[in-house]
Amino acid sequence: MTAGSERGGSVRFFERLDHTRALQVAFLFLFLIAVGQVTWWILDQASYASEVRTRLTQLIAADAQAANRFLEQGGDPAAITVLFPHLFRDPASGELAIHPVVLQSIEDERRRRLNQYGWEGAFFLVVLIGGMAVLAKALHQDAVLRRRQRNFLAAVSHEFKSPLASLQLAAETLSLRDPTPGDRGRLSERMLHDLKRLQVMVSNILETSRIEEGRIALAPERVALAEEAEATVEECQVAAADHGVEVAHDIPEGVAINADPVAVRTVLRNLVDNAIKAVGAAGGGKVVIATAVRDGFVDVTVSDNGIGFPPGEAGKLFEKFYRPGNEMRRETRGTGLGLHIVRNLVELGGGKVSAHSEGPGRGARVTVSWTAAHEDDA
C-alpha cells in the first residue's frame, strides 16, 4: 500500500512529536537561552568592571596632570596632599602620579567584582541546571509512565479482546455448525479456558485498584507452604500443560510462614503463572517452587528455565505496567500488573521480593522472603 504514504509519514512525525517530546524540546530551548543569558551577563559585567577601572584610572591621571600644573604655576605643595590624597610624588620623575596603593585598590575592586559576578553567575547556573535536571527527570518519568500506560492499554485491550474473540468464535461455531459431541467438548474446554483468562485479568486489575486505594487488610496467620505450593501447582496444571511446561514444588512438610493465606496464594499463583508464560515462550521447560529457611525468614523461590530478562531490568519487573520489550512483539501475554501485585502484597506483609536472571534466554528466579512462623503460631 502506497497511497498517502507521504501524508502518513508526516502524520507519523507529528505523532512522534507528542506532548512530552514537545515539552522536552521547549525545555532544552529555554535552558540554552538561560545559559546564554547568564554567560552574556557575566561577560557584560566583566567588561563593565574593566571599563570602570579604566575610567577611574583616567580620572586620577587627569588629577595628577592638574596637580602638576598647579605646582608649576606656584601652587602650595602642602595643599596637594589635602586636595589630591590619592597622588604621590614619583621619586624618579619628581612629578605627581597616581599612588600605587590606589591603583592596586582599583584593580582589587575590579577583581572582587569579577569574582562576585563569576560566583553569582555560577551559582545561578547551578541552581538553574539543578532545577532543570529535576524538571527533566520529572518529564522523563512522565514519558516513561505514559509509554507504560500506552503499553498497558494495548496489552489490556489485547488481553480482553483476544479471549473474547476466541469465546465468540467458539460460541458461534457451536451455534452455526453442527459439531459432533467430541467437537462440542473441545469447544467447551476452550471457552472455559478463555473465561479463566478473563477472570484472572479482571482479578488482577481489581486487586491493583484495591492495593492502590489501601483497601487491603492482611490477616497474618500460620501458613503451611507445602500445602499452598501444592494447591498452586494443581491450579496451574492446565495452563502449564498448554504451554508444554512442567510445574513442581520441592517444599518439605512443616515449613511455615506467618502471612495472610489469601495473599500467599495470590503471590504464588502470579509467580508461577509468570514463570509458565516465560517457559512457554522459550518452547517449554520446567518451573520449580523451593524454599530455604534462614534467620527467622523463609525464602520461597520460583525458578524457571524460560526466556529470562536482562539483569539490569530486575527492579523494573515489579513496577506497575512494566512489560519487557516491545508490546507489538511481546513474547508473553500479560498486562504488567502480576508482579506489581506480588511486590505490594509481599511488602504489605513485611516481606521482600527480588528477581534474578543471568540474561535473556537463561531462565529466571524470583525470591520472596516471608517471616517464618513460630511453633506457637500453630
Next chain:
Amino acid sequence: MTDQAATILVVDDEVNLAKGIKENLEIEGHSVEAVFHGRTALEMVRAGTYDLVILDVMLPGVDGFTLCKTMRDEGQTTPVLFLTAKGEASDRIRGLEAGGDDYLPKPFHLRELLLRVHAILRRSRWYDAAIGRESEIRFEGNEFDFRSFKGRSWEGKEHAIPHKEAMIFKVLAERSGEVVSRDEILETVWGSEVFPSTRTIDNFIVRLRKRFEPDPESPRFFHTVRGVGYRFTPTPNKE
C-alpha cells in the same frame, strides 16, 4: 461459501482462536495451517505458496505489520487479512500501508470473517484471471507487465509498482475507453468496507499519471470523469 478450495495460513498467538479459525475454514473446504509465532510465520510464508494469510498484529518475534511489509518488500503478493485486537482507525491505516488487503478487528463474527475471506479470495482470483487474459500492456511508448508488476515508461524509466496500484491499473485497462466508477474500483481492489472514503483511489491515479503520463497535469491516458470515476485511454488519438 462457494469458494474454490484455497490454501490459507492463519497466524495468531492466541492458540484457541487460531485453532477455531482453522477448523471453521477447513469446514469451508480450505486447506489451512495455523502458526503462533511471527518468525515461524515468516519462514512459512517464504517457503510455502498460500492464497491468503490471516495475520494477527501483536505477535511474538515479528509483529504482523512488519511481517506483512517484509512480504511485500520481498515481492510476495499473497493477500493479507489483518485480524487483530488493535482496531483503531490509525491501526487500520497502518495495516493497509504495510500492504494488508483487509482488516477485521477482534472480536468478530464468524460469518463476517468467512465473508471477508471469500471476498479477498474472489478479488485475488479476479486478478489472476485478468492477467491470464492479458498479462502485459503497451501504450504510446509505455509498457507494463501485470505479472511481475514491473514496467517502463515513455522516457525509458523503469517502474516497480505496488500490488494495489497494479490492480487499479488492471481494472481500468480491462475496460479501456469506458468510465469505471470509484466504487467499482474500490469493490474490485479492496472491498468497499476497508476505506472510509473512495477518494483514496485518487492518490493511486495521481501516481499512475506521474509514472506514465508525459504531462501528469494534462493527462492523456488516465482521465478523471468528474463526479463519476476514471477512464483509461491507451490510444488517445483514436478517442
